Amino acid sequence: EIVLTQFPGTLSLSPGQRATLSCRASQSVSSSYVAWYQQYPGQPPRLLIYSASTRATGIPDRFSGSGSGTDFTLTIGRLETEDFAVYYCQQYGRSGVTFGQGTRLDIK
Amino acid sequence: QVQLQESGPGLVKPSETLSLTCTVSGGSINIISYFWGWIRQSPGKGLEWIGSIYHTGSTYYNPSFKSRVTISVDTSKNQFSLYLSSVTAADTAVYYCARPVGYGSSYYFDYWGQGTRVTVSS
Numbered sequence: 634e635i636v637l638t639q640f641p642g643t644l645s646l647s648p649g650q651r652a653t654l655s656c657r658a659s660q661s662v663s664s665s666y667v668a669w670y671q672q673y674p675g676q677p678p679r680l681l682i683y684s685a686s687t688r689a690t691g692i693p694d695r696f697s698g699s700g701s702g703t704d705f706t707l708t709i710g711r712l713e714t715e716d717f718a719v720y721y722c723q724q725y726g727r728s729g730v731t732f733g734q735g736t737r738l739d740i741k
Numbered sequence: 742q743v744q745l746q747e748s749g750p751g752l753v754k755p756s757e758t759l760s761l762t763c764t765v766s767g768g769s770i771n772i773i774s775y776f777w778g779w780i781r782q783s784p785g786k787g788l789e790w791i792g793s794i795y796h797t798g799s800t801y802y803n804p805s806f807k808s809r810v811t812i813s814v815d816t817s818k819n820q821f822s823l824y825l826s827s828v829t830a831a832d833t834a835v836y837y838c839a840r841p842v843g844y845g846s847s848y849y850f851d852y853w854g855q856g857t858r859v860t861v862s863s
Binding site for chain 2: 689
């Protein structure tokens, strides 16, 4: 099983700033099969990014994903108030599906 | 727009079987190339993929659950169901049904139900 470690655990930023969230895999993720989700309290996760860098339908272009191998990044270009939430990475390579433990993005 | 809705008991006794159903609307569960799956979320273990099923009945399970889980599909009702046996307090979680995009046991999830909270307690 591939273990995903997200860091930082909590990120405190202000609207308008740039956010960089990291996800590190315990072994290489085949074909960069990494997805990112956003979750608000009491809501299901919402797909943002798949295949490491492809935005899902309707996702604003301030969200971007990058990375390969074991290191992946979600970048939010200019934070808006609705971006403060918890973010999860997920890998779906040959070893099945696993999720990271999440990064909480808080308003500073 | 595909919508998914979970239903089932919110309280299950230890050692019993947890049973949940997901009703799909806005599209047929027979859509070629799509699986249908279950994921749970708990404070202790975070998000965990439980398993997925194709409309033909082919299933893929997370090895962590394999001995206890069954997922079935009823295409006539546009529903699929989760059965998790011998539950313990560790199975207390919010259970989501979702639509996997991919194949085999390799997918991301583009549509999610709202989730249903299940508590295991006597």
